[in-house]
Amino acid sequence: MRIQSVIHILGAIIFFLGISMLFPLGFAFVSKGEELFGLFLAFVITVLSGLLVMKFVKGKNDIRAKEGFAIVSFGWLMMSLFGVLPFLLTGSIDSFVDAFFETASGFTTTGASILNNIEALPRGVLLWRSQIQWIGGMGIIVLSLAILPMLGIGGMQLFKAEVPGPTHDKFTPRVRQTAKILWGVYVLISGIEIVLLKIMGMSLFDAVNHTFTCMATGGFSTKNASIGAYNSAYIDIVTTLFMFLAGINFTLHYRALKGNPLCYFKDKEFLFYFGILGAATLFITADNYISNYENIGTALQKSVFQSVSIGTTTGYTTANYINWSSTSQLILLTLMFFGGCAGSTGGGMKIVRVLLLIKSSFVELKKSIHPSAIVSVKFGDRSIPNDIISKVLAFFLLYIGIFAITAIIMSFLGLDIVSSIGASAACIGNIGPGLGSVGPVCNYAHIPVFGKYVLVFCMILGRLELYTVLVLFSKSFWKV
């Protein structure tokens, strides 16, 4: 492990995180908010820390896959550690663990909150809270489409269409190029959403905040009642649309913007994503119309919104779905596991993995009938190599294993069975609201300190596709 180079880059990450604090700081300055001093202090500490690290620990241009794992994992951790400063120094959140939970929940685009009264926060801090999700979303897109494929994780390089950007062999230039292109797409779609939300009646401040958290499938809101606070079908529709877009592979958006809007319908993962969300929405709408809402319009509006919100792992709410039927809740729980498309900002296991898992189970059945036949999993017109399939299957196994262990830990800390399952699934899948006592109108404030740290670990684990973090716990990783 070339630790110096890793630390140097972490310093740069901290530095840029500090620079990004200029946005809420500028806002607080213009609006003359009481939070100005606290934000300024956070900005100074973060920027200086980054600079000091960069100055005293010199790195070389010698990043390999190993260092990549370390940078990504510790990068997310460092951002979450320094990201707490605006909350703590403005007095918005008192305890460190709560601020850390909120910040990690932000950077991992989870959206789980410990705040009982969101609206009491200074607006500059609210902006910071939304912005960390947007930054987290940016990080994830680059991570899943540029960095992880080079680290050989997720297997995106083999079964997905080509990622935009020039093909160089060198690690850094390619990441930079891809990042630029995809961030362009991300910023563009974000801009459109801000305009549309403003037109539909949100204040500019709210429109910016919700765009930040929507594009990242994060789900933090500036309102205690989340999107439900606006009680507006127009805002529901726009938000649903952009959550749906944020859950799609961003290379598809790039290609669509390049003049090929039909590319979506040639992408198997997109079609499956659309199909699953559609089927879940239809069922839940029917179920809700029969049991909970008198008006078919209301049933549809609430059901579509909530299915897409949970399915894309955003986590906004317009309805308290823990009052819905057990079946609707279990379907939402299933959607939490499926998550968004690979290369989107969505969490969960990712639709492409679910698709490969289903295909591989059919292949195994075929093999049982014809033991001598050579069958392989097809994706489009490509055969997926067996080691990719093994990796996806092992990912599923690890995901379920970590989910189960976390649920057991949560129950040990006093949560009931349904809440334990909900909290675990919602954090490892980066959704935010879960079931039971961590449901849509509740929050994570009541979880004991130890439980908050466990859930933060789960959020980061889930966000970084498990392997990126888990390899760090191996002895052989640290050798050389």
Added chain:
Amino acid sequence: MRIQSVIHILGAIIFFLGISMLFPLGFAFVSKGEELFGLFLAFVITVLSGLLVMKFVKGKNDIRAKEGFAIVSFGWLMMSLFGVLPFLLTGSIDSFVDAFFETASGFTTTGASILNNIEALPRGVLLWRSQIQWIGGMGIIVLSLAILPMLGIGGMQLFKAEVPGPTHDKFTPRVRQTAKILWGVYVLISGIEIVLLKIMGMSLFDAVNHTFTCMATGGFSTKNASIGAYNSAYIDIVTTLFMFLAGINFTLHYRALKGNPLCYFKDKEFLFYFGILGAATLFITADNYISNYENIGTALQKSVFQSVSIGTTTGYTTANYINWSSTSQLILLTLMFFGGCAGSTGGGMKIVRVLLLIKSSFVELKKSIHPSAIVSVKFGDRSIPNDIISKVLAFFLLYIGIFAITAIIMSFLGLDIVSSIGASAACIGNIGPGLGSVGPVCNYAHIPVFGKYVLVFCMILGRLELYTVLVLFSKSFWKV
């Protein structure tokens, strides 16, 4: 598919099932029970049906793997269909679906019951109810140690120690030899249990019944309060011991009886099985001592019994564990998934699979760190081929998938979330009692008719290691 040969053998199975009814029939005759006529009618119908089928559909000695799948799957189904006769014709159970549920639950050694008052049944019928579990257990041992390995399922042939019996190439003689040896072991241990239970204070009738259902890890009892009815530490200890034995690979018992009692401790699966049950028991005892029982002895007695009962997928109860903490319940739920050892009468995913799953996830992590290294899963001193690992991973995937779908269906039929999860896990894992409204002091009587059929399907699916049944749904299976 050589359908005639399959049907011929199914006829033979039905015939022998009928013959086995002579045991409860003889009992009813001696004890002059009112159920005599009903049992006699069931006996005549079953034996005649078997004979007629065998006479009119002639089979040849041409059984291949394909026919093996069909015989096993339809064999279990046919036994469950004819096994209802003693219940229906004695008037012990009124509705067909209930009798079918009870019988399938018996033959799959699940132990889920629809009876509200077990003790009201005539004793001959109770004996039949216990006996079908014992027959199911016999079937499972032969299935998992002789038939499935030849069908290439479960991979037992590759990673398990040799199965006793001469090595012939012909299908039938080998199965017969292995069956004889293992049944000998099964009968011998059953005999010992009967004697011990009698000594500990059970009536001979109860001792025979409980031995039948214990050795099969079935869990049907002649008492409404299950083993808890005896309120005897001695009976608890004997039952715990024999449940534990029934959850072990029967080839190990065979080798131990052949003069090598240390073979258990050389078997990795056994050690892991012992370790998991031990750890679960320790935790649950501590948890119960703190929260539920004042006396450490009582806490230990109840916790050991219940952990072993659920962990071996037997399902006897001496305590209403749904009053225990959420953590203890979630641990029991986890044990339901793990199940017993391969080659035992236990259900669930089987310990050896769990072990391979854990090992394979470590291997995948290693591969992430050293992408070029060739690492394989080791079991003892053997390397497990990748296609076996894929099969085990796909098994896990299918298991979890079927579990989730069944839970959603159960919730749709009106069960709450915890009960839905419990019913699904308890039926696919062949445990019996689940959580919530299908917990230890409840039963499955209240499940709607459709739900009962779904659960029966799950029991058979789980009992026959998924693949055996699922391949029947493939078109290509039926060709040729």
